Amino acid sequence: MDSSLTPQVLADPVALTRALVDIESVSGNEKEIADAVFAALVPNERLTVERLGHTIIARTRLQREQRVVLAGHLDTVPLAGNFPSTVDDERIWGCGTSDMKSGTALALHLATRDADPQFDVTYFFYECEEVERERNGLNKVAASHPELLQADFAILLEPTYGLVEAGCQGTLRVRVTVPGRRAHSARSWLGRNAIHDAGELLTRLSEYKAREVEIDGCLYREGLNAVRITGGVAGNVIPDLCEVEVNFRFAPDRSEEEAARHVREVLGGFDVTLMDVAGGALPGLGAAPAKAFIDAVGSAPNAKLGWTDVARFAALGVPALNYGPGDPNLAHTREEHVEIAKIESGAEVLRRWLFG
Known part of the structure; x- marks a missing residue:
């Protein structure tokens, strides 16, 4: 011992x-x-x-x-x-x-x-x-x-x-990829700024109304949040890619499949890749x-x-x-x-x- x-x-x-x-x-x-x-x-x-x-x-x-x-x-x-x-x-x-x-x-x-x-x-x-x-x-x-x-x-x-x-709670992470077109920042109109285009995604997340659900007298609160963002090439380049990592904390009455489907619905129109998920x-x-x-x-x-x-x-x-x-x-x-x-x-x- x-x-x-x-x-x-x-x-x-x-x-x-x-x-x-x-x-x-x-x-x-x-x-x-x-x-x-x-x-x-x-x-x-x-x-x-x-x-x-x-x-x-x-x-x-x-x-x-x-x-x-x-x-x-x-x-x-x-x-x-x-x-x-x-x-x-x-x-x-x-x-x-x-x-x-x-x-x-x-x-x-x-x-x-x-x-x-x-x-x-x-x-x-x-x-x-x-x-x-x-x-x-x-x-x-x-x-x-x-x-x-x-x-x-x-x-x-x-x-x-x-x-x-x-x-x-369950937890799920996805990576959302926002594409753009690279260009010189002095001639930005020739490109498409991927970081700017991610603004719509961030707006959806900030306006998201999280669900609350009571189970056996216990109140579970959900949350859908951006937790990481990457993008940019150099100080004089319009970025052609922006990636946003999103975390969904979901109540245990949702299955992993239901949670993933819900996130894809909220983020419809964006390229969403499931990174990992663990049920509640x-x-x-x-x-x-x-x-x-x-x-x-x-x-x-x-x-x-x-x-x-x-x-x-x-x-x-x-x-x-x-x-x-x-x-x-x-x-x-x-x-x-x-x-x-x-x-x-x-x-x-x-x-x-x-x-x-």
Whole structure:
């Protein structure tokens, strides 16, 4: 076992958060933290522990009527002068404190408890969430061992500041190509300015009326926005090409195909190329374990405005939501931190829900 993950540390979710933060694990460099988590889990005879790359899967086999999932990623974004951690009376500061080692610590704390939960539980501690989806540990599990993701309900311990955020939006990106005709800028009338012609596209986007839809009491807001624009050849040349990257965040009642069709309709007349798309996740709050968990939290759920790995479970028909102690507004910042009280209250909620 990693010397920092002693039984005393594993029993204290606050100390465990700090111990995980102090193992540097920028995406692609998760070996050390995965080794430590694996070593912490193996001694627990209640668990079957497997490893796929730097993703650790631990499962109870108690023959309960229902199985639930707790999942947290091990990686962080690149350091920003915020490693190792520091602590004051109220907060732990450092890279990954909010996103999402405080949530991952809760899962590891629960997995190593000397007690039997009321559900069978699958715990995922996975690699490469912060980078391209091909490297994502849950994506690799879904591709090679999808049966391990099967459950009656899943919680992704992403930062939500102690609130339940149900489901998630889908996300789609397209590249819109606007052609022109190159000419010398001194004789601009001989060409056609592709950047100028992109103005109509930008006007459509700025005037777009985004849809709001309520699902299971959660309000999802859509958005269609230009997020990048490129064009131009030189300071004395009329550009013959302009490309605009557009991102559509869509409510989970739309399929990927419906989202793509909607964007093409809005941008009709332009050359639109689909770059990537990931479907959303419906709230799925009707599942019995979900209802019990929301009761344990004691507050109404909100819509998740963003995409998270809950969508991977939803694609398999597994209801999933997001819940974690971190503040999502602090994720990826130099000032990233987590409130100690949120870690403690989150641990208490999950203990009450899992162990009664």
